[in-house]
Amino acid sequence: MKKLLAVIACLPVLLQNCAKTNDTPEPVSSVSTVSSVSSVSTASSVLSTTTYNYLVTFPAHIQTALAATDNMPANNPITNDGAILGRVLFYDKNLSFNRTVSCGSCHKQANAFDDEVALSKGFDNALTTRNSMSLLNIRFYKSGKMFWDERAATVEKQALQPIQNHLEMGLTLAELESRVKAQSYYPALFQKAFGSTSIDSVKIAKALAQFERSIVTYQSKYDRVKQGLETFTTLEARGEQVFLTAPANAGAVSCAGCHTPPMFLTSTPAGAFAFPREAGINGQPRFKSGSLRNISTRKFLFHNGTIADVSTMLNAGVPAHGVPRPDVAALLAFFNTLTDDSITSDPKFSNPFKQ
Incomplete structure (x- = not known):
C-alpha cells in the first residue's frame, strides 16, 4: 500500500497514490453510529467495535464522479459489517511477523492515510522501497490498479501484498490465516460480514478492500x-x-x-x-x-x-x-x-x- 498521491503528471503545471492497557470502550458517535459498542479483551489490548454507517449518500458532484469511475466489483460491495471487519484487520498488529505494525502504521488517519516520512518502517525497522501512498478516494481510480506501478489489478489483490512483503509485514498467507483465526474477536466479525465464521485470505482481502474503498473525502x-x-x-x-x-x-x-x-x-x-x-x-x-x-x-x-x-x-x-x-x-x-x-x-x- 504505498502512497496514492501520484503526482505523475501533467506536462506543464503542477502536482503533480504500545502504551498501557485502557479498559475504556470507544465512545459511540451520535452522528454515524448505527448500533452499540461491544468490547473483547486480548492479552494486551481492548478491542472496541462500534457499528458505523459506511453507506454514505454523497453530494451530487461526488456521486456523478463515482458513477463514472467506481472500481468496486459486484462480488464485493461495501457493507457496514464488511467495512467494520476491514477496519479491525487494517489496524491489527497481529497481522505482522513480530506483531509490531499494521496497515494503519504506514497509512495513518491523522496524515490522510498517508505517512509523515519519505519511506516507512516495516516490522523489523527496515525501510520500504517506495513512499507510502495515501488511500484517499481509491474507489474512484477507475482501472482499479493499485500501487505506484499499478502491479495489483484490484484493491482486493493489493490488500494482501504488504502483509506478505518481507520488509513490510512479513507473513505468508497461511500464517496470516492462522493469526486471524487465533484471535477471539474475529469469528463473530466474519459471521456478521460474510455469514460464516470460516476465515481465509480471500475474505480478509475483501474486508480490507471494503474498508479502504469507504475512505472518501467529500466535506471540504x-x-x-x-x-x-x-x-x-x-x-x-x-x-x-x-x-x-x-x-x-x-x-x-x-x-x-x-x-x-x-x-x-x-x-x-x-x-x-x-x-x-x-x-x-x-x-x-x-x-x-x-x-x-x-x-x-x-x-x-x-x-x-x-x-x-x-x-x-x-x-x-x-x-x-x-x-x-x-x-x-x-x-x-x-x-x-x-x-x-x-x-x-x-x-x-x-x-x-x-x-
Whole structure:
C-alpha cells in the first residue's frame, strides 16, 4: 500500500497514490453510529467495535464522479459489517511477523492515510522501497490498479501484498490465516460480514478492500462550494482556473488532465511525467496519478517521497509541475480548499484497538 498521491503528471503545471492497557470502550458517535459498542479483551489490548454507517449518500458532484469511475466489483460491495471487519484487520498488529505494525502504521488517519516520512518502517525497522501512498478516494481510480506501478489489478489483490512483503509485514498467507483465526474477536466479525465464521485470505482481502474503498473525502470547502453552500475567495477562484486551464505552449495539458475533479485523480492521465532510470507502470519510467485531496497537509510526495510538500514542489519548479511564480499563491489557496479535516478524525476510520 504505498502512497496514492501520484503526482505523475501533467506536462506543464503542477502536482503533480504500545502504551498501557485502557479498559475504556470507544465512545459511540451520535452522528454515524448505527448500533452499540461491544468490547473483547486480548492479552494486551481492548478491542472496541462500534457499528458505523459506511453507506454514505454523497453530494451530487461526488456521486456523478463515482458513477463514472467506481472500481468496486459486484462480488464485493461495501457493507457496514464488511467495512467494520476491514477496519479491525487494517489496524491489527497481529497481522505482522513480530506483531509490531499494521496497515494503519504506514497509512495513518491523522496524515490522510498517508505517512509523515519519505519511506516507512516495516516490522523489523527496515525501510520500504517506495513512499507510502495515501488511500484517499481509491474507489474512484477507475482501472482499479493499485500501487505506484499499478502491479495489483484490484484493491482486493493489493490488500494482501504488504502483509506478505518481507520488509513490510512479513507473513505468508497461511500464517496470516492462522493469526486471524487465533484471535477471539474475529469469528463473530466474519459471521456478521460474510455469514460464516470460516476465515481465509480471500475474505480478509475483501474486508480490507471494503474498508479502504469507504475512505472518501467529500466535506471540504471545495465540496461546499460545488454544492452552492459557500464561495471561493478571489485567490481560490483564480487557483481553480489555473488548475483547469492548459498553458499556451504546444502539447501542454492542464493539471486537471491528470488529476481530474472532483476527486482530483484519474487512471487515464492525459500527460506523462518521466522518471529516468526508474521502472514503474509496465516497466516504463512513469507512476500512477493519485488524488490531490488533502494535498496541502500531506508530506513527502511522489513515489520516492523526495519532494517535501506541495509548496516545495511548486516553488522549486519540479519538471512538468512548476508554475509561473504569480500563480503559485493562487494554486496553493485552491489546494487548501481540497482539505477535508473530517476524514482525519472520523471515528469510523480510526484505530479500534485501545492499548
